[in-house]
Amino acid sequence: MCVTGVVVAAVAIGNTGGSTATPIDTNAKAWISTEPASVTLSAADRRAVFRVSTDFIRTAVVRKHLDSAWKLLGPEMRAGQTRASFDTGNNNVVPFPAVGVATWDLLYSYRDNVALDFALVGSKKSEWAGKTFTIVLERSRSRPRRWLVSSWTPRGVGGAGQIRDYTKLFPAATPRNPLDARWLLAPAGVIGAMIVALIGWGVRSKLKYRRAVRRYQELLGHRGGTRPV
Numbered sequence: 001m002c003v004t005g006v007v008v009a010a011v012a013i014g015n016t017g018g019s020t021a022t023p024i025d026t027n028a029k030a031w032i033s034t035e036p037a038s039v040t041l042s043a044a045d046r047r048a049v050f051r052v053s054t055d056f057i058r059t060a061v062v063r064k065h066l067d068s069a070w071k072l073l074g075p076e077m078r079a080g081q082t083r084a085s086f087d088t089g090n091n092n093v094v095p096f097p098a099v100g101v102a103t104w105d106l107l108y109s110y111r112d113n114v115a116l117d118f119a120l121v122g123s124k125k126s127e128w129a130g131k132t133f134t135i136v137l138e139r140s141r142s143r144p145r146r147w148l149v150s151s152w153t154p155r156g157v158g159g160a161g162q163i164r165d166y167t168k169l170f171p172a173a174t175p176r177n178p179l180d181a182r183w184l185l186a187p188a189g190v191i192g193a194m195i196v197a198l199i200g201w202g203v204r205s206k207l208k209y210r211r212a213v214r215r216y217q218e219l220l221g222h223r224g225g226t227r228p229v
Contacts, residue, residue: 036110045147049114052147053135054101057118060093061152074138074148093152096133097126112139114147117155132156
């Protein structure tokens with residue numbers, strides 16, 4: 001009886017929860033995301049984009065002269081940090097001990113938005129010989145309209161050609177106490193003894209056979225070519 005009462009009460013009260021779903025206007029025009037049209041950078045823009053990118057690498061990426069790197073950052077890169085915290089080096093820019101640029105390539109160029117790939121050369125003290133990064137720059141809306149860095153991300157993963165010494169990166173994977181060369185003499189000695197024993201056994205069998213032939217011929221009283229069977 002109690003169960004029946006609970007069911008009746010639940011049906012009478014109904015669902016008291018509220019929906020948080022955004023209502024859909026079926027009469028409104030659908031918004032479709034499209035890729036912006038590519039544009040050809042002018043010679044001045046190409047020089048400006050390359051100059052800002054390399055200045056960003058020389059300062060923010062290698063953690064040198066950070067006080068001059070702040071002005072190269074767009075709002076996206078400045079978000080979540082202050083000028084003071086950025087200058088400490090503990091910031092949101094992925095670092096790399098670069099000493100030069102091996103190659104660079106234009107990934108895409110839209111109006112007021114450009115991306116480039118940079119292959120950086122690591123310093124001799126670094127375990128990484130090189131690494132590739134993608135940098136995105138956007139033209140500021142305020143005057144003067146300057147190119148600013150909005151994104152800096154590593155591209156791909158390191159390979160054998162990019163790492164100088166795997167043993168230093170993964171010390172646990174390398175033996176700490178390699179075997180002494182003297183331990184290698186033990187298996188070599190065993191193999192050598194086996195070879196000598198086989199040779200000795202063959203020689204001894206050959207001598208026994210020859211003695212048996214001579215004894216058989218003596219018993220027959222001649223030295224013909226007949227051999228014991």
